[in-house]
Amino acid sequence: MYLVTDRGLSLGRDLEEVVLQAVQGGVTLVQLREKEIDTRAFIALGKRLKAALAGTGVPLLINDRVDVALAIDADGVHIGQSDMPYEIARRLLGPDKIIGLSVETMDEVVEANALDVDYVAVSPVFATNTKTDTLTPFGYEGLRRACSLTRHPICGIGGMNAETVGEAIACGADGVAVVSAIVSAPDPMTASKNLKTIIDNELDKKRLG
């Protein structure tokens, strides 16, 4: 269960507070996503979040900005198709950092098989208000096909909430990335726990065949 931050959707609450509650609720990976902030503020925020996550065992990824990731020695980056090309990001970050890649079409799912990315994020599974510059949603059917085509760990993002995360896992996803269903929840910890229970139940079903 992968949390992608969105301060604008966090009901004015402190970023670290929301993230730590989500981690207590079962989030296992965090991506700091900031699109409107200047570089210095992004670095300062990343440092604070890294400090907050220290000791939790939950890795922190930075959206898009390899410079910010390097500056704070984050655990990696998540890049989209308009961000730094994967090969360059890998060269700058080295072999040990996590690099995740958004795939927005079935062609991109297949192209990503040529790259040593650590995971792919099928984006979006469903249209949302969180991210509006997206292509046609994959839907469950597209997610299922993407899962069958990729050689990488794969998660779904976009419209992932208590109604959808179970089916996304049932489609073959290894995980789900959640934004508003956690950061906009009145109680991010409880929301995370509920989502985690659904996800774990589906993963158990898959394991048991």
Place this chain on the structure above:
Amino acid sequence: MYLVTDRGLSLGRDLEEVVLQAVQGGVTLVQLREKEIDTRAFIALGKRLKAALAGTGVPLLINDRVDVALAIDADGVHIGQSDMPYEIARRLLGPDKIIGLSVETMDEVVEANALDVDYVAVSPVFATNTKTDTLTPFGYEGLRRACSLTRHPICGIGGMNAETVGEAIACGADGVAVVSAIVSAPDPMTASKNLKTIIDNELDKKRLG
């Protein structure tokens, strides 16, 4: 004579074309400044500009984005007070890259003496439409004072054109950074040549005392 690019002010002309004409006219340092572009496009543009400048001996700096500078192995970066802190940029870029810093107040001029930046840019000397998020302009008097306070090579930026570059050099600046007086000129090469002549005349006067 330092050229800071602005594609929006370049009358629709190709970036490399404008820059190469400016270099033919005497520009000795180029900064690629892009504020609205995504990372992948910024890298692609930087690569093209670096290729265009190859063999000219004119270094290419990247505004703000250390990741882009690293991705294309640019000659350095220009950072402002809201960009990556100098010490981190130096660590990521190494000792041999050029790092220039904008200083927007007299306090920042003095603070920069504690840093091993390669130059400081007094910003703005005069208010312009090119960059609107600036503080109180230094004016010639402020520029003169900044020149007396800094231990670094220093240039003026903001409102630098044929009317002002001579006086800026007379104030003690080692150079001037120009945007619209070159990129918006009908003939960037001729405009650069004219500016260069004025600058060189003033530098000669200073040398001769």
